[in-house]
Amino acid sequence: MRIILLGPPGAGKGTQAKRLTDKYGIPQLSTGDMLRAAVAAGSETGLRAKAVMDAGGLVSDAIVNQIVADRIREADCSKGFILDGYPRTVPQAVAFAENMKASGLRLDAVIELKVDEEALVGRMERRVAETVAAGGTVRADDNPESFRKRLAEYREKTAPLSAHYQKEGQLVVLDGMAEMDAVTDAIGQVLEKA
Ligand code: ADP
Numbered sequence: 001m002r003i004i005l006l007g008p009p010g011a012g013k014g015t016q017a018k019r020l021t022d023k024y025g026i027p028q029l030s031t032g033d034m035l036r037a038a039v040a041a042g043s044e045t046g047l048r049a050k051a052v053m054d055a056g057g058l059v060s061d062a063i064v065n066q067i068v069a070d071r072i073r074e075a076d077c078s079k080g081f082i083l084d085g086y087p088r089t090v091p092q093a094v095a096f097a098e099n100m101k102a103s104g105l106r107l108d109a110v111i112e113l114k115v116d117e118e119a120l121v122g123r124m125e126r127r128v129a130e131t132v133a134a135g136g137t138v139r140a141d142d143n144p145e146s147f148r149k150r151l152a153e154y155r156e157k158t159a160p161l162s163a164h165y166q167k168e169g170q171l172v173v174l175d176g177m178a179e180m181d182a183v184t185d186a187i188g189q190v191l192e193k194a
Pocket of ligand 1: 060
């Protein structure tokens with residue numbers, strides 16, 4: 001099962017991806033997590049990405065395309081994967097399609113979680129409050145200014161992916177404002193048909 005989850009920051013992609021991981025035994029590939037790991041490890045990629053990420057901008061297509069191309073060739077991806085946060089631009093989607101084709105792989109589903117924008121800032125603030133309450137470290141880009149920039153980047157560069165995958169006949173749009181369990185059920189139904 002090879003799945004792409006689309007949706008703005010705070011749409012619930014990460015939550016749903018984790019559930020799919022448990023259900024299908026395939027890994028969640030979050031480019032955000034991979035980039036944060038590169039930052040934490042102090043790798044060259046991490047050093048280059050950090051400032052852009054903290055400000056809520058997008059890391060270059062070349063960097064993320066390479067990270068994903070390497071990752072999907074690892075052994076734990078042989079049965080599939082859930083992409084969360086990639087592709088994020090139309091050029092990334094084009095590069096990813098070429099990459100999949102070269103490996104003889106095909107996508108099973110592209111699922112977009114649609115969410116009202118006004119709800120997203122509230123979700124981010126709740127995530128920050130929960131993280132603080134649990135004694136965790138708040139993401140450097142989970143502050144109002146960077147979050148606004150992330151939403152603007154989404155609108156400008158990622159939202160056009162819906163039309164792109166629609167044209168390819170691969171897009172399914174689900175209501176990301178529904179209860180978490182209802183969203184999980186809806187995704188399950190889509191994947192049964194895929
Ligand atoms: P979000 O909750 O905003 O979707 P992510 O954890 O997916 O957060 O990503 C955090 C940051 O990592 C992004 O704002 C961006 O700087 C960088 N990033 C993640 N995935 C990509 C990608 N596919 N292309 C470019 N930048 C990315």
